[in-house]
Amino acid sequence: MTAVVSCATVFALIRNMPDIIALKTPAQLEKLIRIRTGELKETTSYLQMKNSQLENFAEITSHNLRSPLGNMVALISLYNSINDQKERDDLVSKMKIVSDKMMQTLTDLSMVVLNTRTENTTYEEIELDKLTNEICQTLTEDIQKSGIEIVTDFSSLPVIRYQKTYLESILLNLITNAIKYRDPEKKAFLKISSHKEQGIDVLIVEDNGLGINLKRYGDKLFKLHKTFHKNEDARGVGLFITKNQIESLGGTIDAQSESGIGTTFTLRLNAIKTPSND
Incomplete structure (x- = not known):
């Protein structure tokens, strides 16, 4: 049309x-x-x-559904391997959460297409704690297997106004990255926090994973299909999508990283300043 x-x-x-x-x-x-x-x-x-x-929509759809679908496959495999009914019922509950979230993702992505056609962007008030918990529920199997500890601090900025599908995709990508590129020599840790900075909504996502040599790879960090570790499932798509989503809504993303120490992403979500509560 x-x-x-x-x-x-x-x-x-x-x-x-x-x-x-x-x-x-x-x-x-x-x-x-x-x-x-x-x-x-x-x-x-x-x-x-x-x-x-x-093209971006196709990449986003494929990438954002891969992790929940992988979790669903793992849960089904686990369900088939156990006989205890109580454990099976628990797994069915988890599968329902993941499947419901996948359906919601498809619905939200359809809304993104509609918004693109009408050239409008729908913003809404988003509770960061609630959204993060929903994402973690879809990644429950990955989180349990990796043993990663995820900590949040949204006390300074609990709610932001943003495009929900994009923000969900952004956080999903950064959380799965922290899981995928965790350091096997130490307990994985991820902290997500928020605050206002001169009227701009800021998210900080920091992990203690493998890290990246920015002197060597800094100019390639957000490029499509660029990978910096030998993980078999590394595709170099998540950070590319994340950067494009943030910049399409007038924001920026920066990274500080050191090999063997970890990575900190700073997301400034809105270039247009909103009234500060400071």
Whole structure:
């Protein structure tokens, strides 16, 4: 539907051919050509943007469903390996939580597509503690297997106004990264906190994982399909998606990292300053 509407300018040129022929002076013809050329450039740019959005949507859908689906497969496998009914009932409850969340993710992603078509972005008040708990529930098997300790401190900024699907994707990516690239030599730890900084909503996500040599890889950190560790499931997609989502809504993401120490991501979510409570 969008492509048909976007091609209206092309059809308008064809419809206006009699008007072009009727022009009397070269100056009039030159002016009309400039106008139509500008309209065609705008249409081309618009179609390129939509194509890029579709590619990003495909990447986001694949990446954001991979971890919950992997957890579901692990829970089903565990269910088939045990006979105790109480344990089985507990696993069924966990599977329901994960499946419900996957369905919600699909619904939310559909809303993102709708918002993209209408060129509107829906913001809402989001309780950070609640959203983080929901994400952790979908990753319950990964969290238990990794033994990672996840701590949150949203006391300075418990609620933010943002695009919920994007924020969920951002936090999911950073949490799964901390699990995936944890240091096997120490107990994995992740802390997520929030505060306001000169009217801007800021999230801090810090782990004690393998870390990254930023002097060597800093310019590639957020590039697509760039990986820095030998994990078999490393695809170099999560940070790329995260950066694009944050920047598309006017924010920034920075990283401080050191090999063997860990990584701290600083997310400044809104470039437009909101009233501060400080």
